[in-house]
Amino acid sequence: MDEDLVRLESSLWVGKKRYRAALTGWHLNWTELDKKNRDKKTVSVPVSEVIGVEEGRVQVLPQRSVAEDTDREFTVFYVKRSSSGSSYGLLWRLGRTQFCCPSRDLRDQWMTQLRIALKTHSPSRPHRLLVFINPFGGKKQGRQIYHSLVAPLFELAGISSHVVVTERANQARDHILKKDLTGFDGVVCVGGDGIFSELLHGVIGRTQQEAGLSEHDPSLTLQSCDLHIGIIPAGSTDCVCFATVGVNDPVTSALHIIIGDSQPLDVCSVHNCSSLVRYSVSLVGYGFYGDVLAESERHRWMGPLRYDYSGAMVYLSNRSYAGVVQYLPADSQLSSPRDNTRCLSGCSVCSKSTERLFPHSPGASSLYSSHFSQFSSDTEGEWVSVEGRFRAVSLTCMSSSCPRSPLGLSPSAHLADGTGDLIIVRDTHPLGFLTFLHRHTSTEDQFDLPFVDVHRVKAVRFSLPTGEEEDKDEERERVNDGGMTEEGKRPCRSGSHKHLVERREERGQKDFLCGLCCSKAPTVSVWNCDGEILPHTEIFCRVHGQLVRLYARGIEDGSATPTRKCRDGHRNCKERCVLNN
Ligand SMILES: CCCCCCCCCCCCC/C=C/[C@@H](O)[C@H](COP(=O)(O)O)NC(=O)CCCCCCCCCCCCCCC
Ligand SMILES: Nc1ncnc2c1ncn2[C@@H]1O[C@H](COP(=O)(O)OP(=O)(O)O)[C@@H](O)[C@H]1O
Ligand SMILES: [Ca+2]
Numbered sequence: 001m002d003e004d005l006v007r008l009e010s011s012l013w014v015g016k017k018r019y020r021a022a023l024t025g026w027h028l029n030w031t032e033l034d035k036k037n038r039d040k041k042t043v044s045v046p047v048s049e050v051i052g053v054e055e056g057r058v059q060v061l062p063q064r065s066v067a068e069d070t071d072r073e074f075t076v077f078y079v080k081r082s083s084s085g086s087s088y089g090l091l092w093r094l095g096r097t098q099f100c101c102p103s104r105d106l107r108d109q110w111m112t113q114l115r116i117a118l119k120t121h122s123p124s125r126p127h128r129l130l131v132f133i134n135p136f137g138g139k140k141q142g143r144q145i146y147h148s149l150v151a152p153l154f155e156l157a158g159i160s161s162h163v164v165v166t167e168r169a170n171q172a173r174d175h176i177l178k179k180d181l182t183g184f185d186g187v188v189c190v191g192g193d194g195i196f197s198e199l200l201h202g203v204i205g206r207t208q209q210e211a212g213l214s215e216h217d218p219s220l221t222l223q224s225c226d227l228h229i230g231i232i233p234a235g236s237t238d239c240v241c242f243a244t245v246g247v248n249d250p251v252t253s254a255l256h257i258i259i260g261d262s263q264p265l266d267v268c269s270v271h272n273c274s275s276l277v278r279y280s281v282s283l284v285g286y287g288f289y290g291d292v293l294a295e296s297e298r299h300r301w302m303g304p305l306r307y308d309y310s311g312a313m314v315y316l317s318n319r320s321y322a323g324v325v326q327y328l329p330a331d332s333q334l335s336s337p338r339d340n341t342r343c344l345s346g347c348s349v350c351s352k353s354t355e356r357l358f359p360h361s362p363g364a365s366s367l368y369s370s371h372f373s374q375f376s377s378d379t380e381g382e383w384v385s386v387e388g389r390f391r392a393v394s395l396t397c398m399s400s401s402c403p404r405s406p407l408g409l410s411p412s413a414h415l416a417d418g419t420g421d422l423i424i425v426r427d428t429h430p431l432g433f434l435t436f437l438h439r440h441t442s443t444e445d446q447f448d449l450p451f452v453d454v455h456r457v458k459a460v461r462f463s464l465p466t467g468e469e470e471d472k473d474e475e476r477e478r479v480n481d482g483g484m485t486e487e488g489k490r491p492c493r494s495g496s497h498k499h500l501v502e503r504r505e506e507r508g509q510k511d512f513l514c515g516l517c518c519s520k521a522p523t524v525s526v527w528n529c530d531g532e533i534l535p536h537t538e539i540f541c542r543v544h545g546q547l548v549r550l551y552a553r554g555i556e557d558g559s560a561t562p563t564r565k566c567r568d569g570h571r572n573c574k575e576r577c578v579l580n581n
Contacts, residue, residue: 190232248403395457
């Protein structure tokens with residue numbers, strides 16, 4: 001069937017202007033006509049971006065209202081884009097056009113045809129959602145943001161939602177793991193990266209339980225999750241939202257959820273001694289980012305500012321840590337963290353990875369079927385080892401852009417290519433490290449520094465140098481603190497972090513002063529895993545390609561999207577910089 005066949009076409013009025021409107025399978029277009037019936041400008045909205053159609057002259061925000069005497073009128077709501085002043089992504093807003101028909105009969109035809117088109121062309125739209133609000137996230141605005149900005153849009157789109165305002169940490173995760181989710185098409189969080197992480201753990205854990213797979217064995221291919229996750233940003237860093245949508249804006253995210261966008265996302269599983277510790281999508285960071293998080297936990301009352309304050313304090317404490325980093329490099333033919341590309345909506349690197357990661361899915365070639373032999377002993381020789389003192393060791397599965405760092409920890413990382421970027425910042429003088437940090441806030445290349453290395457990887461191991469017995473004791477003490485269950489396998493899910501944070505706090509105060517005023521600085525840092533402190537120092541991380549799906553579509557290429565200068569100094573070098581699409 002030709003989807004661009006016109007299904008309905010007629011003259012319509014918008015205010016005092018006359019239009020010729022046409023509905024095809026894919027688009028709703030309306031073209032302004034002048035007095036001589038000549039075309040003026042056309043507005044074209046993809047059917048997939050129509051949010052709803054209502055009889056009469058309707059408005060929904062800030063409050064729903066319907067004008068009287070409206071039996072020849074209907075209102076179409078749709079996605080309207082505008083550039084966001086401060087970030088590089090596009091803001092989505094609710095566009096609204098009120099049409100007036102020559103007759104009531106024609107109005108009914110428009111309503112019917114538009115609703116049929118919406119049903120047939122948006123099969124992936126959610127009908128029922130389970131929403132978790134963290135009332136304490138970010139500036140504590142979660143409830144208000146949901147009820148004033150998001151709920152009216154869900155209602156307009158005919159989505160019914162069951163809302164849970166959380167009363168404790170991990171409630172959302174436990175709910176997803178244990179409760180009946182029949183009838184829900186997706187789960188949504190209103191909050192920051194922490195509540196998102198709860199949904200991530202719930203959704204992955206539940207999917208593996210149902211598939212009868214163990215999450216502990218890092219060599220197992222996990223089952224990818226069908227239940228989509230939506231994020232309404234209302235947190236402190238909002239990194240996952242920012243890096244997958246391009247802005248942290250509740251209305252934009254709500255509209256992506258409504259139209260059922262789907263963005264696969266790589267997930268890193270973090271293990272210790274053959275047991276799963278946590279999953280991460282943005283940052284697994286040791287040294288600076290671990291210390292900032294540990295320090296910031298004591299200043300939660302500052303809200304989002306706690307990270308800037310703690311960042312400055314930790315920077316001034318001028319620490320570095322000894323360690324051994326091992327990594328399994330990804331195929332350097334496919335992409336590189338320094339190729340000056342950006343992973344944008346429809347990214348070709350990620351699309352090719354879909355074929356590689358799911359060779360048996362319809363339409364995929366079987367060229368790359370043996371990808372998980374990588375953890376067997378015969379690939380041991382492929383591991384690369386780096387030993388030394390580090391300011392920071394970070395692994396990120398995506399760019400990890402956020403309002404603090406609009407291009408992110410690794411600007412060329414991909415959301416769904418099955419790899420992560422390992423950033424190793426070796427010990428350096430304070431000014432060098434400040435330069436590295438500061439470059440995260442601009443388009444200058446933070447990897448173009450002699451003490452920084454970046455590698456695209458499939459897996460990473462971190463251990464303490466042999467012979468550092470004191471450190472190992474500290475490590476062991478921490479593992480015991482980490483609250484393991486009796487079987488000694490699964491990390492205890494309740495309370496372990498709180499307990500650890502309290503201990504870290506006790507120690508942290510002393511550590512911190514030592515770092516500032518005397519020579520005895522701590523020898524071991526902690527891992528920051530998407531904003532949670534890990535109870536282990538020695539870890540193994542493995543990237544699982546496209547393990548979950550978000551209601552998002554990646555960053556849309558706004559005209560302001562910056563690229564770094566290529567090595568020849570061109571800012572928009574078509575040959576070398578802009579490889580996307
Ligand atoms: C000199 C300016 C330096 C700016 C450096 C910016 C680096 C930004 C990197 C952002 C990485 C984000 C990775 C995401 C992590 C989140 O999952 C996670 C949890 O988020 P949630 O609380 O919303 O749940 N967030 C975090 O762990 C926060 C990490 C933030 C680190 C910010 C560091 C600010 C550093 C300021 C240094 C200032 C030095 C001044 C010297 C006088
Ligand atoms: N009702 C609650 N009370 C206390 N902590 C909660 C609650 N709901 C969620 N949390 C936890 O709060 C932490 C921070 O949440 P998050 O939404 O990321 O806000 P922020 O971005 O400000 O850190 C997360 O670890 C999450 O598990
Ligand atoms: Ca990736």
